[in-house]
Amino acid sequence: MRSDRRTLIAGAGAFGVASVAARSQLASATPTSAPKGIVQVRRGFDNQRIPDLGDGTFLNPVLSGDRPDPAVLKDGDDYYVTFSTFDAYPGLTIWHSRDLVNWRPLKPALHRNIGSVWAPSLHKDSGRYLLYIPVKAEPQNDIFATWADRVEGPWSDPVPLGLPNHIDPCHAVAEDGSKWLFLSGGDRVRLSDDNLSLAGEVEHVYDPWRYPSDWIVEGFSPEGPKIHQVGEWYYMITAVGGTAGPPTGHMVIAARSRSLHGPWEHHPGNPIVRTKSMDEAWWSRGHASLVEAPDGSWWSLYHGFENGFWTLGRQCLLDPVRFTPDGWFEMTGGDLSRPIAKPADGDVLPHGIALTDDFSGPLALGSKWAFFRPAPDEASRVRTEGGVLHFAGKGDAPSSGSPLLLTAGDRSYRFECDVEIPPHGRAGLILFYDDKLYCGLGFDIDRFVTHQYGIERGRPVNPHGSRMRIRVTNNRHIVTYDTSGDGGKTWHRFDRGMEVSGYHHNVRGGFLMLRPGLYAAGPGAAKFRDFRFTALDDGQEFIAG
Numbered sequence: 001m002r003s004d005r006r007t008l009i010a011g012a013g014a015f016g017v018a019s020v021a022a023r024s025q026l027a028s029a030t031p032t033s034a035p036k037g038i039v040q041v042r043r044g045f046d047n048q049r050i051p052d053l054g055d056g057t058f059l060n061p062v063l064s065g066d067r068p069d070p071a072v073l074k075d076g077d078d079y080y081v082t083f084s085t086f087d088a089y090p091g092l093t094i095w096h097s098r099d100l101v102n103w104r105p106l107k108p109a110l111h112r113n114i115g116s117v118w119a120p121s122l123h124k125d126s127g128r129y130l131l132y133i134p135v136k137a138e139p140q141n142d143i144f145a146t147w148a149d150r151v152e153g154p155w156s157d158p159v160p161l162g163l164p165n166h167i168d169p170c171h172a173v174a175e176d177g178s179k180w181l182f183l184s185g186g187d188r189v190r191l192s193d194d195n196l197s198l199a200g201e202v203e204h205v206y207d208p209w210r211y212p213s214d215w216i217v218e219g220f221s222p223e224g225p226k227i228h229q230v231g232e233w234y235y236m237i238t239a240v241g242g243t244a245g246p247p248t249g250h251m252v253i254a255a256r257s258r259s260l261h262g263p264w265e266h267h268p269g270n271p272i273v274r275t276k277s278m279d280e281a282w283w284s285r286g287h288a289s290l291v292e293a294p295d296g297s298w299w300s301l302y303h304g305f306e307n308g309f310w311t312l313g314r315q316c317l318l319d320p321v322r323f324t325p326d327g328w329f330e331m332t333g334g335d336l337s338r339p340i341a342k343p344a345d346g347d348v349l350p351h352g353i354a355l356t357d358d359f360s361g362p363l364a365l366g367s368k369w370a371f372f373r374p375a376p377d378e379a380s381r382v383r384t385e386g387g388v389l390h391f392a393g394k395g396d397a398p399s400s401g402s403p404l405l406l407t408a409g410d411r412s413y414r415f416e417c418d419v420e421i422p423p424h425g426r427a428g429l430i431l432f433y434d435d436k437l438y439c440g441l442g443f444d445i446d447r448f449v450t451h452q453y454g455i456e457r458g459r460p461v462n463p464h465g466s467r468m469r470i471r472v473t474n475n476r477h478i479v480t481y482d483t484s485g486d487g488g489k490t491w492h493r494f495d496r497g498m499e500v501s502g503y504h505h506n507v508r509g510g511f512l513m514l515r516p517g518l519y520a521a522g523p524g525a526a527k528f529r530d531f532r533f534t535a536l537d538d539g540q541e542f543i544a545g
Helices: 020-024
Strands: 008-009 012-017 071-075 080-081 091-097 104-110 122-125 128-138 142-148 170-173 181-184 187-190 223-230 235-238 251-257 282-292 298-306 309-323 329-331 370-372 382-385 388-392 412-420 425-435 438-444 448-452 455-457 465-477 479-483 515-521 524-537
Touching: 071 122, 071 282, 071 412, 080 122, 122 170, 128 170, 142 235, 170 223, 181 223, 223 282, 235 282, 282 309, 388 515, 412 425, 412 515, 425 448, 425 524, 438 465, 438 479, 438 515, 515 524
Parallel strands: 012 071, 251 282
Antiparallel strands: 008 012, 071 080, 080 091, 091 104, 122 128, 128 142, 170 181, 181 187, 223 235, 235 251, 282 298, 298 309, 309 329, 382 388, 388 524, 412 465, 412 524, 425 438, 425 515, 438 448, 448 455, 465 479
């Protein structure tokens, strides 16, 4: 039995009102009593892990790799989500699901580099899709608005709203029909009727709940407000405690009101999500939204770091929600280390995207590949023809060359590619956090070039000439390189291995992840052929305690 589908435009999108029947189903959305032992993750494209275990349960993350600050929209029987994409362009790829567990990428909503994109918000109002995009940029930060008639786009050119001192917007419609953006710090601002400009001044409306002073956190940092109208209540979900730093810092708190205009009452069980120990499977959990599943049960999407793998960034997690008789709700997934019963009634879509690329068609910019901090004309550097990616050189190294990068969500993987350089050019394969922290192996006509800790060093002698195949293996942070001069028939181990567990935000800042990719530097265009990605099965995925 499905819950009432009356549309309420608020918070993360259009949500149905929770009926009594729907709430009675919430008990089924609890962790299964898995036997002690090892649960083997299912594998999809390129052997990448997928959440759906095929037996009516799933294992987090539902979207692996760096998928921070999820902004989810329920639109009829369809679900859409997008994430912070920071300096990657094209950015703000929209993902589509019909069951909240299996997701596939559609198209990016943002093609023009307007700065580093933080915590967007995705909504639908009056038949129009809306994105609110906080941007860190020079000469000042701002929040941009863009809209589309179809979620796949095209999206309008983003326009700044004039909010330089706030991040993490959330659109909501009040009971009187007025439209608002809720902002970080407990503030809000009224919107015009078309949602594309401000209709008032920023006002402070909520003082977030504070945790005990002796808790180990990164800082108070109230951010990521999400507003949801469910039945007679408006719920506000907020993140506090800092986004990264100590694993026990980031947490989820909630408040409610019968009016969008307040007053707001703190949840008596705050915080409703928090990592309490470094032994837990997921660290720094926060930035949560509510969403109703196809079967009428309720769930929460939020992000977290995988234990020991800050390098993968903040991954997208799905937690079952139970409403209580007093009108509050609670998360019931525990530490999310166990398989959880899937929501019922949803259609299962193919999950994820193949990262292997034979370059036989147009380059999948946004849904697969992305540039790091591109110039306005960056896309003109790449073209595919006859199974070859032609990648024009830029700068002297990956740090100055806007490399092409992928989001890989497995703890161990291998990628390889045939690389041919032009005269006087350089190219290679990299693991890239940002322009100050990366590693990899490239070459010019005479020598190898190693990229270690963001430092380039020449390593004579290159025995393969202008063309070779390079393979990079990242096995739980242990990185090795192999080269081949005969197309991969014979491999030669390169004598500079690395350990990269420190390539992450708590060392470098920036909220990014370590991404595999390609770079081309110097004059001319390098040629890349037959890119192959394979996730490695690194043994046990989960031990039931």
